[in-house]
Amino acid sequence: MTNRTFAYLGILLTACSAATDPPPQSGIASELQCENGAMMTFADLHAQVIGPACTGCHHGGAGGTAPDMSTAEKGLASTRGVASIGYAKTLKIVDPGAPHTSTMMLKVLGGDLKGFAGPNGETVGGGMPQVGTLSTAQKTAIRDWICSGAQP
Numbered sequence: 001m002t003n004r005t006f007a008y009l010g011i012l013l014t015a016c017s018a019a020t021d022p023p024p025q026s027g028i029a030s031e032l033q034c035e036n037g038a039m040m041t042f043a044d045l046h047a048q049v050i051g052p053a054c055t056g057c058h059h060g061g062a063g064g065t066a067p068d069m070s071t072a073e074k075g076l077a078s079t080r081g082v083a084s085i086g087y088a089k090t091l092k093i094v095d096p097g098a099p100h101t102s103t104m105m106l107k108v109l110g111g112d113l114k115g116f117a118g119p120n121g122e123t124v125g126g127g128m129p130q131v132g133t134l135s136t137a138q139k140t141a142i143r144d145w146i147c148s149g150a151q152p
């Protein structure tokens with residue numbers, strides 16, 4: 001084939017994928033895909049998941065662990081677009097639209113121990129919450145929030 005044929009094919013492929021919802025990304029686990037997600041705001045996520053399951057440890061007071069997620073405002077400011085504190089600095093704690101490069105999502109799915117490291121094998125440590133468990137619906141809510149662009 002000529003170079004021109006390749007260029008034409010490239011345009012066709014781009015046009016096709018743009019016409020659908022985000023297509024499944026190859027090599028990324030289904031738990032980390034953004035297909036068919038619901039809209040989720042951080043205000044709702046904080047009320048349903050972060051407040052009950054995470055703020056016992058993740059608060060700014062004595063003995064608290066970063067990121068401080070004690071309120072919805074602080075939780076958003078200390079996670080959205082913020083570089084990972086303890087792990088690979090190329091990953092974000094929350095990478096809007098990208099659960100597979102968000103340490104929060106990778107750790108909530110069990111982290112390295114369950115095979116949820118970064119896309120290039122970056123370590124994210126163990127799972128979250130460190131004490132307690134999340135329901136599948138709560139894990140899905142975190143993914144939906146990240147996939148919805150990690151909005152307030």
Ligand code: HEC
Pocket residue numbers: 049050053054055056057058065066067083084085086087092093103104107108125126128129130131132134
């Ligand atoms: C019992 C205490 C405890 C609870 C509950 C807890 N965490 Fe953590 N979290 C920690 C500790 C300690 C660290 C630091 C060590 C580590 O990263 O594994 C941490 C680190 C983190 C990090 C930092 C990752 C990075 O990139 O540096 C994130 C994100 C996180 N937790 C999310 C959560 C979420 C979401 C919840 C609730 C579903 C939660 N944690 C519940 C103790 C806790």
